[in-house]
Amino acid sequence: MHKNPLKLYAILLILTLSGRLGHGQNSSIIVDELFNDWSLNMASYTDGRDNQNGIDLIDMQVSHDDRYLYIKLTLDRELCLGNDLVDHEIWLHIDTDHDPSTGFPEQDGYGTEIAININGHYAWFNTPDPNARVTLGDIEFQVAPTFTSSIFEIALPREVKPDGINELFLGDTISIAFNDDKDNDRMPNNGIVFSYAFQPTTTTSASPISIEKTSPADIRVVSYNILFNNGFSPSAIDAMQRVVLALEGDIYCFQECSEDTANVRRLFNSWLPLPNGKSWDVGKGSGRVTVSRWPITEDWDLNRKTAHSIDVPDSISRRDMLLVNGHLSCCTNNAGRQDQADEFASFILDAKRPGGTVSVQDSTPIVFVGDMNLVGFSQQYRTILTGDIQNTALYGNRGLLDWDNTDLTDARPLHVDSNFVYTWRDLQGDGFPPGRLDFQFFSDAVLAKEHAFILDTERMDAAMLLANNLQQNDTRVIADHLPVVVDYSLKENTLTSTNELNGHRPSLQVYPNPAKDVIYIDTDVEIEQVIVRDLLGHKVAQSASLEGKVSLPELPRGIYMLQIKLRDYPWQHVKVMVGMEK
Numbered sequence: 001m002h003k004n005p006l007k008l009y010a011i012l013l014i015l016t017l018s019g020r021l022g023h024g025q026n027s028s029i030i031v032d033e034l035f036n037d038w039s040l041n042m043a044s045y046t047d048g049r050d051n052q053n054g055i056d057l058i059d060m061q062v063s064h065d066d067r068y069l070y071i072k073l074t075l076d077r078e079l080c081l082g083n084d085l086v087d088h089e090i091w092l093h094i095d096t097d098h099d100p101s102t103g104f105p106e107q108d109g110y111g112t113e114i115a116i117n118i119n120g121h122y123a124w125f126n127t128p129d130p131n132a133r134v135t136l137g138d139i140e141f142q143v144a145p146t147f148t149s150s151i152f153e154i155a156l157p158r159e160v161k162p163d164g165i166n167e168l169f170l171g172d173t174i175s176i177a178f179n180d181d182k183d184n185d186r187m188p189n190n191g192i193v194f195s196y197a198f199q200p201t202t203t204t205s206a207s208p209i210s211i212e213k214t215s216p217a218d219i220r221v222v223s224y225n226i227l228f229n230n231g232f233s234p235s236a237i238d239a240m241q242r243v244v245l246a247l248e249g250d251i252y253c254f255q256e257c258s259e260d261t262a263n264v265r266r267l268f269n270s271w272l273p274l275p276n277g278k279s280w281d282v283g284k285g286s287g288r289v290t291v292s293r294w295p296i297t298e299d300w301d302l303n304r305k306t307a308h309s310i311d312v313p314d315s316i317s318r319r320d321m322l323l324v325n326g327h328l329s330c331c332t333n334n335a336g337r338q339d340q341a342d343e344f345a346s347f348i349l350d351a352k353r354p355g356g357t358v359s360v361q362d363s364t365p366i367v368f369v370g371d372m373n374l375v376g377f378s379q380q381y382r383t384i385l386t387g388d389i390q391n392t393a394l395y396g397n398r399g400l401l402d403w404d405n406t407d408l409t410d411a412r413p414l415h416v417d418s419n420f421v422y423t424w425r426d427l428q429g430d431g432f433p434p435g436r437l438d439f440q441f442f443s444d445a446v447l448a449k450e451h452a453f454i455l456d457t458e459r460m461d462a463a464m465l466l467a468n469n470l471q472q473n474d475t476r477v478i479a480d481h482l483p484v485v486v487d488y489s490l491k492e493n494t495l496t497s498t499n500e501l502n503g504h505r506p507s508l509q510v511y512p513n514p515a516k517d518v519i520y521i522d523t524d525v526e527i528e529q530v531i532v533r534d535l536l537g538h539k540v541a542q543s544a545s546l547e548g549k550v551s552l553p554e555l556p557r558g559i560y561m562l563q564i565k566l567r568d569y570p571w572q573h574v575k576v577m578v579g580m581e582k
Contacts, residue, residue, distance in 0.1 A: 029065075030419040032419075032420075032421045033412075033436070035153065047186075051185040053184070057185050060178065060187065064201065069169075070153065072153055073152045073154060076150065080147065082146060086148065091178065091180075092115075093106045095174060096113040096168055097113060097171050106179075112126060121431030122135055134162045137429070142156075143155075145378075147374045173195055175193050177194065208461070210538050211464075215573065217316060218489050222247050223439075223484045223485075224479070224483040225424075226240070226256055228258075241267075247483065257289040288326070294312055304327055304340050305370070308322075309322060320361075324344065327371045341383040345398075348366060349396065366442065367441070369440045371438050372439045374437065375435065384441055385410065387399045403445040409449070411439070411449050411486045413452035415453070416455060417461070424481050438482070450561075506525040513577060515578050516578070517554075527564065528566065534561075559576070559578075561574075
């Protein structure tokens with residue numbers, strides 16, 4: 001059949017200008033500032049570089065799971081999406097019923113039900129009241145990172161009711177657009193509609209993470225900003241006790257804490273009594289308190305940071321731990337925060353240098369925790385990780401901070417029950433979206449992160465709360481920040497025991513690996529216990545057999561952690577593949 005080329009061109013032009021429908025791959029996204037779980041086959045729209053006068057909106061990708069809509073936004077430059085450190089007014093518009101005749105007519109083809117002013121921390125909700133203004137907290141809007149970047153992850157619950165009554169998402173197809181009112185850039189441009197269809201999915205947003213230690217030999221470090229000492233106030237002390245007991249930490253680092261050290265010691269000795277009549281040790285800086293089950297042997301007072309040398313038992317490490325408890329300057333004080341990051345890097349470089357002002361042994365485990373308030377330039381984050389000191393005239397030359405001359409590692413824990421990394425949420429109604437303000441950085445040349453999580457009792461299910469003797473409102477009663485928990489093990493070259501000090505190291509062989517239904521362990525030391533856990537820390541098998549044979553249940557294919565307790569030795573950790581053929 002003969003085709004009319006002009007008629008065909010007209011049809012193509014209409015399709016191009018009227019809309020693009022994205023199906024793509026629906027998938028649960030981890031909102032963790034890493035972006036490596038966004039694949040090329042996900043629905044996307046590319047606007048390209050078309051704004052010569054300012055900020056340029058480059059592209060977006062979209063995905064979803066059973067609970068959330070996820071959007072990745074890419075810009076042509078770094079800025080803080082949630083504040084005006086770099087001047088902008090970026091809006092996200094969603095036509096949630098895919099009907100341009102309803103909602104606010106933002107641009108051709110869109111009837112916007114929700115218009116989100118990300119920098120302004122509010123949104124216009126146009127159903128049913130076109131003048132309804134809500135906060136980002138009302139719609140549970142999330143964006144990461146909180147510091148400057150050119151790429152951001154956004155999450156919005158699919159079942160949210162912005163006004164507490166009316167649902168936001170009204171159908172299976174939505175239309176999405178961004179615009180920057182300051183520099184007048186749109187994505188898509190006027191006349192083009194980018195739509196996204198929620199495909200049926202069985203993908204769940206997260207599997208609950210156990211809060212138990214994966215190994216009793218791990219060092220559990222808890223960091224917690226307790227809001228102007230509120231955690232120790234009469235109104236919150238019961239909740240504080242429940243959280244401290246549930247976490248069973250080895251070291252607790254509190255920020256915004258002014259409690260008397262003698263009272264902190266008394267409370268911890270009452271809440272978590274140590275064996276053999278030992279007492280918890282307490283170190284204090286200005287607004288920071290560190291509580292350790294092991295002796296704190298030395299302190300260094302820094303600007304908004306306190307460093308401690310902690311005498312970790314020889315059964316865990318040959319070296320004391322160098323732990324820094326910090327609370328960097330807040331909000332718009334970028335110069336102060338960069339200065340404090342520079343000082344931290346200088347302190348660690350001095351500690352690593354033989355003959356420095358600070359003297360620690362080679363391969364000392366290093367951990368830096370606290371409320372870092374990273375809501376400004378990303379350089380502050382890079383300085384902490386990489387030792388990229390900015391004020392070299394005052395703090396000396398730049399240098400890599402880990403013992404193997406690499407960067408420190410960001411532990412980046414997730415919530416117990418969701419794929420998010422935020423550690424602060426707005427309890428005052430100021431409208432700011434949740435953000436990751438609290439961090440744990442560590443030397444991965446010496447330490448391995450075995451388990452990590454963020455505790456938010458408000459989001460935990462009833463069964464997990466009951467199992468851990470927690471109440472739904474506990475973390476809300478205590479503070480606007482959440483406790484950040486990381487379990488560290490010492491890598492093999494730092495492990496020690498009485499026998500090892502006498503020159504003996506146990507032999508250990510695990511086979512087959514990959515395994516199907518049984519694992520065998522060959523060793524020249526008596527086996528006391530074997531535990532098999534999945535990578536979320538859940539115990540899936542256990543054996544007290546001294547014969548070195550572990551029977552496995554029918555497990556999903558994947559990688560599991562085999563934990564082996566040998567008599568007079570620390571726990572050994574071996575990763576095994578189960579259910580996989582060689």
